[in-house]
Amino acid sequence: MAELSGNLLYISFFLYLVATFFFGGAIRDKKNTTKVNRWAQIGIIITIIGFISQIGYFIFRWVASGHAPVSNLFEFTTFFGMMLVLAFIIIYFIYKTSVLGLFTLPLAVLLIAYASMFPREISPLIPALQSDWLHIHVTTAALGQAILAISAVAGILYLVSSIDQTISSKKTFWLEFIMYTLVTTVGFVVVTVIFSSMDYEATFSWVDKNDQEAEMVFTTPALVGPNQGELLTDGKLEPLVELPAIISARKLNTVIWSILVGSVLYGLIRLILRKRIGAALKPLVKNINLDLVDEIGYRSVAIGFPIFTLGALIFAMIWAQIAWTRFWGWDPKEVWALITWLFYAAFLHLRLSKGWHGEKSAWLAVVGFAIIMFNLIFVNLVIAGLHSYA
């Protein structure tokens, strides 16, 4: 059952990739740009099959483990990707914009790939997670975040289309920065896949911040090593720099590798394209109606915001009252959910009352997504708190 579930996830991963190309084809089809063409139709059908396959993954994994697979970083991020696809499918049937698929599906693919870099085995639940609220709170929060993420995709679309690429400006820089970040995520996946297929493991003994001897296993060659680290495995790379005990050398090392590989990848892409990624993407979106993209961005915030509030704050508070004795405890994850909420509240007020439409609104949507990803990745992995399950 668990194996079947895993295979279904591979299938949906593959199908999302294929669908991306069809949505790409839909835009290149110059004959009819306004109406839904054959390419887009095939694209959405493949997307839906991929989505059904991923639902299969979800259900079978649920049956195998006895709890909804949203209990660790792999499961949550995968689910987030699935909700992103669902949100896209819904928005697609409202607005029929194939270019949105061209940008959303790669993001979903990237999320699932990213998720797969974390431990994937089915784990039993720790006592705090043994509650029906796990399913209710986490799924609603993920759905809300995914719908909000669609607004960021629309925002990127808007920016790619509207920013003048003939001159280099602050805007082109930040748009390229977004692209670079996405490429770095690919870099992380590449690094992890390469070294794990080589079974790279280097064990260090080191001294932690409480002056205790401990062992740390690196799965990537150590460019930076732990505090007073000593390499125990023969024939592996000796670290170039030693870090203080307060920083997790293993995590920082992975980050450095991702940035290195990401930068190389980005450099290669630039060499091949001979222009900014933003500039290369621009022709793909030249036919879009900017007002419509703006509208999609705004509506996804309008639809996502209440769901996010319900899932990430209200249900979260109800569960926290049951499991942790208090509905609110200023745990970093809680605070960042509040920050996300405040941010989108500010977004809505700026838009409704101050008239921040179009480009301003698009930038804000991208920043909002950055906050969501920060809460998903950084708060779980770096800031220690009650939510650090993975």
Next chain:
Amino acid sequence: MEQVKCTCGHVNPHGTIFCESCGRTIEENTKQKKLLDMRYEGSARRSQTYKKTFIDKIWNFFSSVKVGVWLIVITLIASAIGTILPQEMYIPPGSSPREFYQQEYGFVGQLYYQLGFHNLYGSWWYLILVASIGISLVICSLDRVVPLYRALKKQGITRHESFLRRQRLFSETSVTNTDEALAYVKKRLGKKRYEVREENGNLLAEKGRFSRWGPYVNHVGLIIFLIGGMLRFFPGMYVDEVLWIREGETKSIPGTDGKYFLKNDQFIMEVYEKDNEKDVFEEAIERAGDGMAVKNYQSNVTLYEPEAETVVGAESGLKKIKDWQIRVNEPLKHDNYALYQVDYKLGEFKSMSFRLTDKETETDYGMITVDLRDPKHLYELDNGYSVEMVSYFPDFYFDSEGNPDTKSKVPNNPAFVFKMITPDKPEGEVSFVAIQQTIEPFGDNEYKMSFAGIETVNVSGLIVRKDLTLWILGVGGLIFMIGVIQGMYWHHRRIWVQNVNGEILLAGHTNKNWFGLKNEMNYIIDGTEIKSPIDQTQVEKQDE
């Protein structure tokens, strides 16, 4: 207070931007943009009209959405700063914050502590920020909702031509048979569930007006929520107590004023072992270490209350209320109180036993058992032997001057000073006994206290909670959700169709989802000569 009379005859309050009834622009000094600013229906808002007194200024400050957004952004940044280092409540208990932050995080930590960021969310300035948001919510809402309500209620069906021409979605068509076209459009509007009103052959179709109240409803919800949060500081609303209770022990539950007692029957901790779990978990259990990951923390308890007819001063009996298994996620709830499983201690020392023996002959003169929670002063043995407890250090250590002392009352590391009284040594011999350690302060003794065993007990760490504010927060949250859904998932749409000198003017306005409105307008005119409405913002852009 002067009032403004429009050419259509409607009397508007001072400060109105365009006539509530017909929509003709009133304020002469407003710049004539191509499109009308439809926000708040051009109504007279207090903050835009009165700017003289001190109260006006306060009102105007808090009624500004700009100020509101700034307050949100500042709160957002402050909240983020609070997550850089752990807050005071998450540092190890018992450590001094001043030292902890410096030791763990060096200069940054010291600075963080000195700026008060270690307790950021409880700081006066953070509370002021949240309170300001609350005030802003109230004033912003009042400033807008009253005039908006008035403007929407008083709106006329027949509008001034300029009002229609300056709407975002607009078209103008000369139609051969206006009456027929209007009748057709009216029918179609009905199909789309518009509420259509007619006056002199002019149509006003409207739906979803209630979505305009969404923002104000959700703000009311937020205010109720904030008030609920404040009520916690009133006495009697909130109880937060810790209860450490040993197996077999019965204690009065703190925070209940002796109304309830709890007995801990047993504490259970279960771990995941791969042999006992499903096969799918094997890999995960092995990675964490077999038997390392915890499956369950559980306290089996019995809840009691004192028996009703207690004579004052008399020993009161306890009446059982219920048995319960407190687990994480499954608190014991009774009468607004809830008891949560939050902590535990396995194998706390309960009692220690010693034998009084002759050092040379190893003769045993009897055993004493010291209850580490409640030691006796004198332990009598047979045949005139006895042991006197001179001093007891439950959590023994040597203080800075080298004297034995105790860190706490918890028997983590018990040590005793015994006086062994025997028939041949009636004055007694003094022996200092600690774990793995015996000191004889006054020279060699003939007798010793030899260790004979130890008994341990598990301790449950429970939290006692009462929070009478929860239902208020729940109501606030519910109202917020209703308001936000009402405002976000419904749209206020209005379509005007007017016959001006044989020309049909068609205009539409919505607060959001223009795409949807345009589709609907195209639907209602489909089959007539009326032209599809043009999005005038796009025309404006092209003009630029």
